[in-house]
Amino acid sequence: MSKIIDVTMPSLGADMTEGTLVEWQAKPGDTLNKGDIIALLETQKGMIDMEVYQQGVITELLLEPVVSVPVGTVMARMSVAGEAARPAAPEASHTAAHSVAQAAAIKSPPVTSDQVQQTVIPQSIRPRQGLLASPVVRKLAAEQQLDLSRLSGSGPEGAILLRDLPANGPEANAAGSPDPAQAMRSAIAAAMAKSKREIPHYYLSLEIDITRAQRWLADFNAERVPEERILLLALLLKAIARSLHKYPALNGYYQQQTFTPNSAIHIGNVISLREGGLVVPAIHHVDQLSVEEIMVRLRDLSERSRRGVLRSSELLDASITVSNMGERGSDLLFGVIYPPQVAIIGIGKPRKTMLIKDDQPEVAEVVTVSLAADHRVSDGMTGARFLNARANKLQKPEKL
Amino acid sequence: MNRDELQQAVIKAIQVVAPEIEGDEIDADEALREECDLDSMDYLHFLAALKQSTAINVPDADYGRVDTLNKLLDYLQQAGSQ
Numbered sequence: 451m452s453k454i455i456d457v458t459m460p461s462l463g464a465d466m467t468e469g470t471l472v473e474w475q476a477k478p479g480d481t482l483n484k485g486d487i488i489a490l491l492e493t494q495k496g497m498i499d500m501e502v503y504q505q506g507v508i509t510e511l512l513l514e515p516v517v518s519v520p521v522g523t524v525m526a527r528m529s530v531a532g533e534a535a536r537p538a539a540p541e542a543s544h545t546a547a548h549s550v551a552q553a554a555a556i557k558s559p560p561v562t563s564d565q566v567q568q569t570v571i572p573q574s575i576r577p578r579q580g581l582l583a584s585p586v587v588r589k590l591a592a593e594q595q596l597d598l599s600r601l602s603g604s605g606p607e608g609a610i611l612l613r614d615l616p617a618n619g620p621e622a623n624a625a626g627s628p629d630p631a632q633a634m635r636s637a638i639a640a641a642m643a644k645s646k647r648e649i650p651h652y653y654l655s656l657e658i659d660i661t662r663a664q665r666w667l668a669d670f671n672a673e674r675v676p677e678e679r680i681l682l683l684a685l686l687l688k689a690i691a692r693s694l695h696k697y698p699a700l701n702g703y704y705q706q707q708t709f710t711p712n713s714a715i716h717i718g719n720v721i722s723l724r725e726g727g728l729v730v731p732a733i734h735h736v737d738q739l740s741v742e743e744i745m746v747r748l749r750d751l752s753e754r755s756r757r758g759v760l761r762s763s764e765l766l767d768a769s770i771t772v773s774n775m776g777e778r779g780s781d782l783l784f785g786v787i788y789p790p791q792v793a794i795i796g797i798g799k800p801r802k803t804m805l806i807k808d809d810q811p812e813v814a815e816v817v818t819v820s821l822a823a824d825h826r827v828s829d830g831m832t833g834a835r836f837l838n839a840r841a842n843k844l845q846k847p848e849k850l
Numbered sequence: 851m852n853r854d855e856l857q858q859a860v861i862k863a864i865q866v867v868a869p870e871i872e873g874d875e876i877d878a879d880e881a882l883r884e885e886c887d888l889d890s891m892d893y894l895h896f897l898a899a900l901k902q903s904t905a906i907n908v909p910d911a912d913y914g915r916v917d918t919l920n921k922l923l924d925y926l927q928q929a930g931s932q
């Protein structure tokens with residue numbers, strides 16, 4: 451038995467309303483495995499390698515690049531085995547206007563590259579005439595008679611992206627978002643307003659003694675070159691992941707008045723972009739990674755978020771979020787939950803202070819960690835226990 | 851490398867993580883990370899790039915000795931002459 455499923459423009463978070471299909475990376479007849487890349491997208495969050503979530507054979511490509519369509523628009527169809535239900539990836543928000551998709555749909559599917567590229571820098575923006583630019587950019591530049599060599603690119607290896615073009619392009623106007631920075635700001639506004647409107651947040655904070663953790667890190671890093679050093683955030687993420695198992699009410703998705711805990715621990719990391727705005731890519735299965743492995747993922751995410759390409763699954767399936775302001779941030783931050791998740795953890799600035807231990811004053815290093823959680827799903831006592839469990843784990847950093 | 855060459859290497863390494871930074875924008879006696887808006891991850895990427903171009907490794911324990919551009923250049927000059 452096989453059945454046909456729709457492949458739609460993914461919502462990579464509640465703040466995304468539309469995306470641009472830049473290039474197909476597969477053609478009808480191709481067999482794709484779960485996680486293979488079907489298309490290259492350009493979104494408010496930069497260039498995205500769009501993955502498929504089930505194994506199957508592509509039967510139709512319904513859109514011709516380059517085209518912007520709302521989230522939820524059917525882009526392609528696949529034939530998949532059995533009656534397997536679609537895996538539980540959260541649908542953040544579907545505001546799709548299907549008429550646009552129909553208008554953009556074409557009858558004969560375009561055949562493009564038959565190579566599925568998974569590299570950080572997709573083939574499509576590698577130089578063709580010694581200049582890096584995506585196909586959409588080349589097309590628009592040709593229409594507007596722009597000289598690409600006069601523009602500076604903000605993409606990987608200086609590639610010129612849509613956002614680097616003058617904002618008055620016809621495509622930009624058609625998409626209704628002439629200014630990418632403004633588009634990202636509006637998208638964040640929409641998601642955060644929805645969160646504050648619908649989610650009854652409760653807030654807790656706990657000051658955690660990280661003296662031992664910092665000492666362990668200093669020892670670990672002492673003899674290592676910068677490429678191999680570990681940041682405090684990696685330890686904190688590991689402690690969070692290991693504590694979360696016992697608190698399923700903080701890790702999952704709230705949709706259609708129902709909470710579904712997630713057995714896997716996928717932590718979204720808030721990364722500020724230099725040009726403004728933020729992205730929240732996830733590290734998957736953090737509980738199963740060593741501290742070193744978590745650090746490798748963090749490096750990779752920060753590099754790709756700022757200059758390269760993220761994968762759609764990374765922006766789709768975080769089951770909880772961590773916002774870390776780092777050393778230059780504030781002592782304490784209370785986050786706004788990212789729907790459909792039910793909790794966000796804030797990490798303040800590590801600082802030295804005086805603690806009383808065994809009735810004696812002692813200089814210690816502390817960090818204030820906060821939790822904002824959804825009161826429809828959990829109560830304050832649950833959150834408090836979770837914070838304390840994590841504080842305890844951090845007292846034995848060598849065991850994380 | 852002389853001080854000018856080292857300064858060029860430092861600016862280039864900063865631009866790996868902060869492409870928009872120009873050398874003459876940096877106040878050499880102010881906190882370098884603030885001047886260039888580098889978070890701790892950026893800082894690691896920066897040190898890695900600097901190590902590649904100058905072959906000098908700034909250990910974790912020495913971060914406090916290199917927190918302005920001038921102090922960093924002093925440090926690199928000293929390390930390079932050893």
